[in-house]
Amino acid sequence: MHEDDFGSGLLEEELRQAAAILDPVPAGLRQRAIDAYALHDLQARVAELTFDSLVDAVPVRGTAEPPRMLTFRAGGLTVDVEVGEDGLLGQLLPPQPARVEVLGGPRSAVPVVADALGRFTSAARPRGPFALRLRTGGDVIVTQWLRS
Numbered sequence: 001m002h003e004d005d006f007g008s009g010l011l012e013e014e015l016r017q018a019a020a021i022l023d024p025v026p027a028g029l030r031q032r033a034i035d036a037y038a039l040h041d042l043q044a045r046v047a048e049l050t051f052d053s054l055v056d057a058v059p060v061r062g063t064a065e066p067p068r069m070l071t072f073r074a075g076g077l078t079v080d081v082e083v084g085e086d087g088l089l090g091q092l093l094p095p096q097p098a099r100v101e102v103l104g105g106p107r108s109a110v111p112v113v114a115d116a117l118g119r120f121t122s123a124a125r126p127r128g129p130f131a132l133r134l135r136t137g138g139d140v141i142v143t144q145w146l147r148s
Contacts, residue, residue: 044133044140047072047079052146068148072132074141079134083148087125090132092118098136102126103145109133 051071067084081090092098095118101109102122114120114134126148134141 044142045074047074047143072143088122090120101133103131
């Protein structure tokens with residue numbers, strides 16, 4: 001170790017301590033970062049949001065609160081999802097069985113199963129930010145996080 005490396009290490013440690021005292025990371029933010037990392041899956045492919053009825057659809061008169069329609073794509077897989085007052089309804093195309101988790105935060109995944117036709121439902125409507133994690137065969141696919 002060179003003397004310059006030792007001096008740089010001491011300076012870095014002093015700066016770290018000063019930042020901890022003068023500009024500490026809020027405990028809530030630190031916990032959210034830890035929780036977000038716990039949901040991180042290095043093996044997962046990310047499904048791209050290609051349609052969101054809140055952004056892409058034409059408003060319809062007379063409907064108090066229509067269900068939100070979402071479409072995600074990852075490679076050759078399409079995931080269509082409808083989020084309504086009664087929960088979540090979805091289908092995988094091409095149709096195939098899968099394990100689906102509705103993520104709403106760390107340790108709060110709601111597991112559901114997609115049948116042979118790729119259909120899945122969850123009676124619990126997501127509250128707050130949510131994402132889907134799908135396990136099809138050996139693949140793991142995760143959608144981006146959205147607000148319900």
